[in-house]
Amino acid sequence: MNVIYYFSGTGNTLFAARKFAEALGNDTQLISISSLNRAEKTDPWNADTVGFFFPVYCFGLPHIFAKFMERVVKWKNHENAHKPYVYALCTSGGMKGTAAMILDNILYEKNLRLDAAFHVQMPSNYIPLSKPPTEERCQRLFKKAEEAIVKFVEKVKNRKKERPIRVFPFDMFGELIAQRAVDCMMENYDKYFWLNEDCNACGICQKVCPASNIIMMNGMPTWRGHCEQCMACLQWCPQQAIQFKQVTKRRKRYHHPDIKVEDMFRNQE
Ligand SMILES: Cc1cc2nc3c(=O)[nH]c(=O)nc-3n(C[C@H](O)[C@H](O)[C@H](O)COP(=O)(O)O)c2cc1C
Numbered sequence: 001m002n003v004i005y006y007f008s009g010t011g012n013t014l015f016a017a018r019k020f021a022e023a024l025g026n027d028t029q030l031i032s033i034s035s036l037n038r039a040e041k042t043d044p045w046n047a048d049t050v051g052f053f054f055p056v057y058c059f060g061l062p063h064i065f066a067k068f069m070e071r072v073v074k075w076k077n078h079e080n081a082h083k084p085y086v087y088a089l090c091t092s093g094g095m096k097g098t099a100a101m102i103l104d105n106i107l108y109e110k111n112l113r114l115d116a117a118f119h120v121q122m123p124s125n126y127i128p129l130s131k132p133p134t135e136e137r138c139q140r141l142f143k144k145a146e147e148a149i150v151k152f153v154e155k156v157k158n159r160k161k162e163r164p165i166r167v168f169p170f171d172m173f174g175e176l177i178a179q180r181a182v183d184c185m186m187e188n189y190d191k192y193f194w195l196n197e198d199c200n201a202c203g204i205c206q207k208v209c210p211a212s213n214i215i216m217m218n219g220m221p222t223w224r225g226h227c228e229q230c231m232a233c234l235q236w237c238p239q240q241a242i243q244f245k246q247v248t249k250r251r252k253r254y255h256h257p258d259i260k261v262e263d264m265f266r267n268q269e
Pocket residue numbers: 007008009010011012013014054055056057058059060091092093094095096097122123124125126228229230231256
């Protein structure tokens with residue numbers, strides 16, 4: 001049995017996870033991290049292959065994903081213990097940073113290492129920083145991503161070792177700062193979201209929020225101060241009513257075209 005745990009805000013990583021699962025075989029289970037109970041531990045280690053799929057945030061791991069890894073139990077390394085093949089796939093806008101190495105360090109604490117770390121470039125969804133690439137560029141990225149995934153799946157099937165490679169000293173430094181940058185970003189960053197007059201109170205933003213950070217009050221979405229900065233609410237709003245500071249007013253919205261908004265509701269498969 002194969003299992004893939006994924007986190008996705010705007011569908012890029014979910015798309016990659018689905019393609020991967022399709023090619024890996026029928027006995028592959030896709031599990032949305034944001035649908036899991038946060039009070040419960042997770043034990044993934046009975047599967048033959050265990051994949052962790054996530055988007056890169058600030059060259060590191062999304063906070064929600066790092067918190068999930070804290071809840072993953074240690075692999076019990078005893079005689080005759082079944083050892084799974086463990087791999088990661090991150091999607092990014094092109095700069096994967098040290099995300100795989102940070103995950104490898106976390107796994108070390110659980111008595112395992114990453115057997116392989118894969119990366120695919122996708123359109124960047126971080127709209128406060130930049131608008132999405134052109135349609136043509138997006139299509140080229142999707143095509144390359146699909147081609148890469150086919151090759152990665154063969155590597156997983158053959159249990160190939162492709163461990164993350166650290167480039168000294170840059171990656172050591174990167175590992176130290178990346179996760180702190182993500183944590184800093186989390187703090188009250190949703191105070192910069194605001195609504196324009198186009199909001200029709202449909203509630204989609206609330207449904208796609210993986211952190212349950214949005215509640216509808218008097219028919220209007222309200223952010224509650226524990227945002228993951230995944231950009232799902234802003235990018236999926238059908239009215240383009242959600243803005244971040246002043247920079248998003250004229251920027252086109254982005255989400256993966258093959259993923260439907262319903263697929264993102266509570267991120268359940
Ligand atoms: C908060 C945040 C930080 C990001 N940081 C990076 C980064 O450091 N490097 C990068 O290449 N892309 C970065 N991105 C872009 C995403 O990694 C990329 O678009 C990813 O494919 C989104 O996946 P998703 O659609 O599954 O959420 C960031 C996106 C967000 C929302």
